[in-house]
Amino acid sequence: MTTNPLVARIGNGTAPRETLATLALEQHRVIPADRRAFLHLAQRETATPEATAFFEFLAEGEALAGERLVAFARACGVDETRSRTYEPLAGCQAYPAYVAWLALNAEPTDVVRALTANFAEWGGYCATIAGALREHYGFTDEACGFFDLFARPSPELEDRATAAIRAGRSDERAVTTYSTLLKAYEADFWSTLGELTR
Template sequence: MTTNPLVARIETGAAPRETLATLALEQHRVIPADRRAFLHLAQRPETTPEASVFFEFLAEGESMAGERLIAFAEACGVDETRLTSYEPLPGCQSYPAYVAWLALNANPTDVVLALTSNFAEWGAYCATIAAALREHYAFTEAACGFFDFFAEPSPELDEKAAAAVHAGRVNENLVRGYSSKLKHYEAMFWASLPTPAQGTP
């Protein structure tokens, strides 16, 4: 059972579809923002070739996730009009804003470690949500694809991260601080999503 309150509600089918719709809308802003940040990190002059490969791999993954997000949004009832007029929530967008800050200011090798420290937790959330969407919300395989993508372990990503860390210099104190803030902003993302009173999903 997850300790994330909102993910726990989704896991049991207690979260309304409107909450899922807001999740889709917020992710429509997070995914392209993170992709641009990763591409910037890949292209910085001080980024090692190994770290560049890692960040390019992440950016490609964000593109693939963005394609899968469309089916999830449609299953939640999000149409193009709502998507383009939606005003994102500051608490939900704090995470990509901090990723952008790291892309501009942090040592790229430190960013590799900080980002990967949060991947397992995010992947576990996605696995829980994917299962719940099938069991409680009757979503199609395509509509669950966004969460399936992040839930699946990626040995290739792990290998690229290890190569990047091996090739660069790491400041462990800074990495701990970056990782802690990323976890804080991740929690803020979930806490900022509205959770109306329970209704029929």
């Protein structure tokens, strides 16, 4: 059972399809921004080889997510013109903006720890949404592929994260701050979308 009100509404099929369309449009901005941030982190001088491998793996995942997002957006009725002219919501874009800040300012190993602390929650949201899209909204497996990608645990990602954390040195206080803010900005993303349904 999720404590995220909007994900709960999607989960029981009461969220409007237009909200799903907005979710697709916002993710259309988030995915490439996060991918560029991860590639930058991979290339930082202070990144260990293990951290570089972790962020390159994340960037590859974002590229795949971007490809799968197309089918979800199409199922939501989002065409190329709407995607091109859409004005993003500040509350939804705070998360990728902060990830970009981390890419420029934080130590890569600290970012590894901060990101992985929040992966499980995001994966749970995606699992709920993927099931609901099939059950309540009649979406095909292809249209659910974006959420399926994140819903499944990734042993390889976990192994790479563990290796990166072991290879580097972390500032516990910084990691706590980064993780807390990432969680807050993630919550802002969903609450901003949720406001559209009231």
